[in-house]
Amino acid sequence: MxxxxxxxYALKALLDLAIHYETGVSTINDISRRIDAPVKFMEQVLLDLKKGGFVGSKRGNAGGYSLANEPSKISLGQVVRYIEGPIEPISCVEKGYTNCSDLSRCLFREIWRKVSKATSDIIDNVTFGDLVEQINSKGEGFTYSI
Amino acid sequence: MxxxxxxxYALKALLDLAIHYETGVSTINDISRRIDAPVKFMEQVLLDLKKGGFVGSKRGNAGGYSLANEPSKISLGQVVRYIEGPIEPISCVEKGYTNCSDLSRCLFREIWRKVSKATSDIIDNVTFGDLVEQINSKGEGFTYSI
DNA sequence: TCCTTGTCTACTATCTCTATAAACATAGTA
DNA sequence: TACTATGTTTATAGAGATAGTAGACAAGGA
Incomplete structure (x- = not known):
């Protein structure tokens, strides 16, 4: 599981960008250093996040990445689903699945559906805005390890 | 996820054995056929389940597998943890983990801890006895697809 | 033009998943 | 005893995912 x-890395990078939302763009190097991730791997992650519409980029000198939307508009669930794939622990729980011989009679399906819903309820209801707020409410001078 | x-397969095999709890042992071939799983793969799964203490076996002619305990004594969570591994979505949530620079300051840890707890609350509170009961309560002649 | 930055493609080592195969051990039965 | 049905153990293998690494290229500002 x-x-x-x-x-x-994707979640940490987005939180890092959310923290620096007002500051302007951040370079891949800066992000990688701050969240302690391999630079070349971070490249790929950020490109994926760009394809997913989570971040924007600016090339050339003084370029870098920034959030595409307000932190409060991006939920953890959106990112996890895009980068990781379906939340459902088993494919038969997914919408539109029709391969089982008789879905209505499978007991395990209901279990995994519940697990899937419980997970979604948590990660779909937390935004990067919420996380930044939590950090700020701790007071100045308190640095988070992302 | x-x-x-x-x-x-492990869960389905155990439910199958729970359904046939009073009947005596079932052979690998019978179980595989009933739950529609590859026989040679089922061998390994059943062997793992035996190591985990979930089933017992009898060799030789008229041998086979049977549940080691009453169906109501085995929860889905026990089996998932043993076969699949930790429920926790990320290692830092696990008990005894001390590798993070500062656990108390990591916001994502709390999120994954919640997901982990929600999942556990579901699968630790369903036993194979519950599932068999659900099947029986549907009345005779109603066959489940496991 | 030069430097800094993002973009894209390719490559690789390692691991996991999902089986399959063959040789062997055990136990009942003819 | 010989035979057969069963579980046991170990090895192997292809496909795919994971977690990176490398290098050439494109764009934009000074």
Whole structure:
């Protein structure tokens, strides 16, 4: 039931960008250093996040990445689904699945549906705005390790 | 966030054995056929389940597998943890983890801890006895597809 | 033009998943 | 005893995912 490093890095990168939302763009190098991720791997993660519409970029001198939307408009769930894939622990729970011989009679399907819903309820209801707010409410001078 | 086929087969095999709890042992071939799983793969799964203490076996002619405990004593969570591994979506949530620079300051840890707890609350509170009961309460002649 | 930055493609080592195969051990039965 | 049905163990293998690494290229500002 593990998430991958890619998703972990993606979430941390977005939180980093959310923290620096007012500051302007951040370079891949800056982001990688601040969240302690491999630079070349971060390149790919950020490109994926760009394809997903989560971040914008500016090339050339003084270029870098920035959030495409307000932190409060991006939920963790959106990112996890895009980078990691479906939340559902087993494919038969997914919408539109019709391969089982008789879905209505499979007991495990209902279990995994519940797990899927519980997980979604958590990660769909937290935005990067919420996280930044939590950090700020701790007071000045308190630095988070992302 | 997917579980593996191995876990899926393991759960289905145990439910199958729970349904036939009073009947005596079932052979690998019978179980595989009833839950529609590859025989040679089922061998490994059942062997793992035996190591985990979930099933017992009898060799030789008229041998086979049977549940090691009453169906109501085995929860889905026990099996998932043993076959699939930790429920926690990321290692820093696990008990005893001390590798993070500063656990108390990581916001994502709390999110994944919540997801982990929600999942556990579901799968730790369903036993194979519950599932068999659900099947029986549907009345005679109603066959489940496991 | 030069430097800094993002973009894109390719490559690789390692691991996991999902099986399959063959040789072997055990136990009942003819 | 010989035979057969069963579980046991170990090895192997292809496909795919994971977690990176490398290098050439494109764009934009000074």
């Amino acid at each position: 593990r998430i991958t490093y890619k998703t972990d | 997917r579980i593996t086929y191995k876990t899926d």
